[in-house]
Amino acid sequence: MMELFFKPKSIAVIGASGTPGKLGYVIIKNISDSDFSGNVYPVNPKSDEILGYKVYRSVTEIPGDVDLVVTVLPTPKLTVATMEDCAKKGVKAVIIESAGFAEMGGDGKLYQQQIVDIAKKNNIRVMGPNCSGIVSRDIVTSIYPITKKVPKGNVVLIGQSGLLAAGMASDLVENESLNVRNVCSFGNKCDVNENDLLEYFGNQDDVDVISMYLETISDGRNLTRIAKKVAAEKPVIFLSGGRTEAGARAAMSHTGSIASNAMIVEAAVKQTGMIMADDFTELKDFARVFSTQPLPKGNRVAVITLAGSVGVNVSDLCANFGLELPKLTPETTEKLKDMFDTPVSNPVDLYFSVTKIGFTKTLETTFPDAFRDPNIDAAVIILAGFKYTEEAVQKKIIQKIVKEVGKPVVVCMVVGYNKYKNVIMDEMGKELPVFPSLISGVKALSKLCEYGIRKQKMSS
16 A cells, blocks of 8 residues: 555646646646656646646546545645545545644644544545655655656655655755655654554665654554664664653644653664664764765774864764774884874874875875775765865765775865865765764764674674
């Protein structure tokens, strides 16, 4: 049944509109711009044609089968009536993108219950209400315009919030900042919940990383069981909203959710092997590292820097996040000694070498030797946005070395001019995880190492 949401052969959009800017127009336009090749049926009693598609007065008038219905109607009452029509038509999957249900309390709650009753009775799966559905190469039901092709990536984002998921999806697709395959928002989860989606994407071979944002947990025992199984195979990054009293109050009015107790959530996450994120940026950042970097065998890190003070700061951060900075082997130290004015240590301070042979040459010679060292599992490279970095960035030297050596790396930005910094963030950021601060890069790498060590233990 879950396949019908992600791989339908026909879609009806109820509340479709021919007026640009309206939600019902955006959804039709998004579907039409995606790679969806099945039948599209806009439903609106007042139009004849929208974006070249024939419009129907009601879902029951559509001649062929309808696999998936997307509704974006102005009132809960109309949505309930539409659910009755979907039942008559034999539809088995519905995405309700309208708000005004359980998150509003009172009548909204009653309307949501009516939808659940109709769905149960007629064996219909429902995503939502109060969500923005799905953004993927094959189908886009988002209420935000998605103007670029969604990549056929390896990361899935699952989230409770409709607007946030829609906003994040358009950000990730437009800025190419994450190799995303699917963004799925399920709102109030009156039926389809995180457990259904985690299980579904856990079984998809082309999904390597799952990031998940929840304001509530529908069935903790079931989530723990499924997450344990999925997280053993692929990284599951988890952000829980409503962990504090203030957050819980906000969640109640946002998705009509009673939030989960922080202590219980954290204990469950540890038990399952999911990776805890603290905010939305980390949800994306960690996914970025996991989806682009190989898993390290341990937590021993080389820090490559041009400024001694930065090396000191990163060393502290590494210690805080459980990463070790081992000495390089005598062989490596011997190999590199001519490039340094003091004995080679870790952090590897490239300043002396750069003054002798320039930044590009230094990267090509010193960095690979330190990175290849058998005492090293991963590296943190610190770059600054100055003219001297330009050539190395254009020539993709770091990317080439990382590929050759086959160990994970994170790049952290400190200081510099925007025109050079932006190129590092945007251009290099398409292939490697680049972070705007030291702490964000070190923390993300620590999560990767933690997971890598866990996998090693499981396989030994």
